Amino acid sequence: xxxxxxxxxxxxxxxxxxxxxxxxxxxxxxxxxxxxxxxxxxxxxxxxxxxxxxxxxxxxxxxxxxxxxxxxxxxxxxxxxxxxxxxxxxxxxxxxxxxxxxxxxxxxxxxxxxxxxxxxxxxxxxxxxxxxxxxxxxxxxxxxxxxxxxxxxxxxxxxxxxxxxxxxxxxxxxxxxxxxxxxxxxxxxxxxxxxxxxxxxxxxxxxxxxxxxxxxxxxxxxxxxxxxxxxxxxxxx
Amino acid sequence: xxxxxxxxxxxxxxxxxxxxxxxxxxxxxxxxxxxxxxxxxxxxxxxxxxxxxxxxxxxxxxxxxxxxxxxxxxxxxxxxxxxxxxxxxxxxxxxxxxxxxxxxxxxxxxxxxxxxxxxxxxxxxxxxxxxxxxxxxxxxxxxxxxxxxxxxxxxxxxxxxxxxxxxxxxxxxxxx
Numbered sequence: 001x002x003x004x005x006x007x008x009x010x011x012x013x014x015x016x017x018x019x020x021x022x023x024x025x026x027x028x029x030x031x032x033x034x035x036x037x038x039x040x041x042x043x044x045x046x047x048x049x050x051x052x053x054x055x056x057x058x059x060x061x062x063x064x065x066x067x068x069x070x071x072x073x074x075x076x077x078x079x080x081x082x083x084x085x086x087x088x089x090x091x092x093x094x095x096x097x098x099x100x101x102x103x104x105x106x107x108x109x110x111x112x113x114x115x116x117x118x119x120x121x122x123x124x125x126x127x128x129x130x131x132x133x134x135x136x137x138x139x140x141x142x143x144x145x146x147x148x149x150x151x152x153x154x155x156x157x158x159x160x161x162x163x164x165x166x167x168x169x170x171x172x173x174x175x176x177x178x179x180x181x182x183x184x185x186x187x188x189x190x191x192x193x194x195x196x197x198x199x200x201x202x203x204x205x206x207x208x209x210x211x212x213x214x215x216x217x218x219x220x221x222x223x224x225x226x227x228x229x230x231x232x233x234x235x236x237x
Numbered sequence: 238x239x240x241x242x243x244x245x246x247x248x249x250x251x252x253x254x255x256x257x258x259x260x261x262x263x264x265x266x267x268x269x270x271x272x273x274x275x276x277x278x279x280x281x282x283x284x285x286x287x288x289x290x291x292x293x294x295x296x297x298x299x300x301x302x303x304x305x306x307x308x309x310x311x312x313x314x315x316x317x318x319x320x321x322x323x324x325x326x327x328x329x330x331x332x333x334x335x336x337x338x339x340x341x342x343x344x345x346x347x348x349x350x351x352x353x354x355x356x357x358x359x360x361x362x363x364x365x366x367x368x369x370x371x372x373x374x375x376x377x378x379x380x381x382x383x384x385x386x387x388x389x390x391x392x393x394x395x396x397x398x399x400x401x402x403x404x405x406x407x408x409x410x411x412x413x
Contacts, residue, residue, distance in 0.1 A: 095326075095412075102413025103328055103384035114412055121407030124325050124372065124380035131327075131367065133335035 006072035011079070017070045024052055024065035027078060034078050035087060035120070037094075037112055037205055038153035039066045040223060042230025043162055048153055050090050051116070054078050062086060084120065091117050092125040097176070098132060099148040100206070106219035107207035113151060114206075130176075137182075139189030142212055143201055145180065150208035152178055156200035159226055162235045168194045180208075202226050241399055243268075244289045245277030245320075246310060248296030248303045249330040249368055253385040254321035255279065255295060260388035268392075271399045285309055291316045291398050293391075297323040297330040298369050302362030311375040316398065319370065319377045320391070322384040322412055329384075330368035338364050379404060382412045 004019040010032050017026035022045060027034050038049035047064035054065045057075040062083070065076070077083070094100075094113060102108050134147035152171060157180075161167040168191050172181045183191035201209040203226050210219045230236075247255060255278055261268070275289060276282045285306070292314040298304055311317055322328035333341055342356045342364070371377050381394055390409045397404035 099332065100412075101326075101328060101332060102411075103322055104332075105413065108413040111413075118408070118411040123382055123406055123410060124319070124370070124377075128373070129327060129331065129334075129369075131331060131334035 006070055008070050008073070009075040011077060012075075019070070019072075021070050022066055023054060023056075023063070023068045023070055023074075023076055026070050027065060027076075032078055034065050035116060036066060037116060037151065038155060040155050040159070040203055040230075041227040042235055043155065043158040043203075043226075044236060046154055046158070049094075049151070051087055053083060053086060055080060055083065088120050088122050091120055091122045092127060094151050095122075096125050096127045096129045098130065098134060098150065101148075104216055105149060105207040106210045106214045106216060107149070107221070108217045110217070110220055111207060112205035132176075137188050138212070139187035140194070140196070140212075141189065142196060143188070143198065144210050144212055145182075145188055146208055146210070147179060148208075149206045150180055151206060152180070153205060155203040155205065155223075156180065156209055159199045159203040159230070163226070163230050163233065164195060164197050164199050166193050166195050166197075169200060199226055241272040242275045242286070242288065242290045243272040243395070244275050244285065244292040244310075244314070245279065246285075246292060246294045246296075246306065247278045248294060248306065248324070249299035250296030250321060250323040251329075252278070252295070254293075254323075254383075254391075257321075257383075257385035257388050258293070258391050261392040262388075264392050268395055268399065272395075285313060287313055289314045291318065291395075293318045293320040293395075294324050294371055295320045297327050298365065298371060298374055299330050300362035300364050304365065304374060307371060307375055316378045317371070317375065318379045318381060318394065319372065320381050321386055322382050323368075324371050325380045325382045326412065327368055327370050331370075334367040334369075338366060379406065381406055381410055383410050384413050386410055 006017050006019055008015055008017055010027050015030045024034055034052045036052045039045055045066040047067040052065040053062040055077040056063050102114050137145040157169040160169050168182050170181055171178050173179055182188045183193055202222050274280050275286050292310055298307055319325045323330055346356045347354050394404045
């Protein structure tokens with residue numbers, strides 16, 4: 001049975017979408033831009049970062065576009081002063097939570113958090129920095145995990161479970177104590193289920209996961225490869 | 238026409254922001270036609286003057302001396318600009334912030350020293366518990382992030398102020 005077509009309005013413009021699509025997918029298919037960080041095309045969407053929030057008719061709550069399914073007749077607004085303000089707050093809270101020292105980061109100049117801050121006009125944060133004391137896991141032969149740069153987007157968790165099928169990564173603890181862990185909270189180098197494929201590194205939007213030996217600004221990620229591979233393999237099908 | 242009184246200050250930073258300021262090259266000439274640089278590492282004045290229109294501050298607030306300076310600067314400046322990541326976010330100086338100061342000094346000046354071991358105390362300002370952005374202590378009127386901010390961004394900010402406009406920096410600057 002062919003998927004049912006629905007009509008929605010995005011920023012006032014009538015857009016045809018398919019039942020089962022998310023607002024983000026429908027928006028992108030019609031050339032509309034909604035900022036995202038935790039979303040990676042081809043992998044499941046989890047609504048972790050809250051950057052893709054939109055306003056939808058009939059509710060005062062802001063909804064994450066990446067996990068909200070389209071409904072026939074719905075009307076969404078993807079950009080407004082209110083949304084821009086909440087998106088800036090989201091970026092600021094990500095920046096204060098851990099130690100994002102761009103100047104000395106392997107991903108400086110190629111980081112999605114950094115470029116998102118710029119494109120949203122975040123020139124400073126309005127909250128006190130947390131300055132947590134976080135470890136760097138250097139135990140893997142080829143890769144590094146720097147918790148200081150992690151924004152808990154869980155792209156690595158999803159790409160490892162859904163595309164590589166190894167399910168090395170998981171998030172432990174809650175709230176401010178949440179941490180990325182490999183296998184049963186072992187050092188990455190001792191995680192026996194890791195195939196060292198590097199998909200987690202390529203998917204990571206920041207400098208949290210990187211190749212060993214990269215200096216400042218040297219870590220170039222190829223998450224477009226991850227997306228095309230995931231789409232072709234039909235991860236979500 | 239009365240000239241604008243411009244100051245620059247170097248707190249806990251590497252002077253890279255001042256280097257970037259110098260990188261505006263010949264554009265410094267029209268700037269100095271409209272403004273006098275009344276204080277900073279690039280000029281001779283020893284004391285921060287009473288009445289300054291614009292102060293560009295590089296560096297984080299890391300020591301008691303930095304704190305005294307920034308409070309005095311704020312009291313005598315109309316427009317205070319946090320110039321560069323150290324002043325805006327804490328940046329590299331703030332990487333010590335999760336380590337207790339006594340532990341830090343012990344590690345560097347005792348365990349890490351080959352000769353003249355011992356934490357210096359005479360003639361050096363006392364470190365604060367953390368190196369923090371300016372906004373943690375004083376009202377900041379404009380944040381110009383970057384490590385360093387580009388010469389073009391600095392020139393645009395200064396030129397806008399000199400022309401009586403409020404600078405729009407959002408799209409010109411980035412962290413790092």
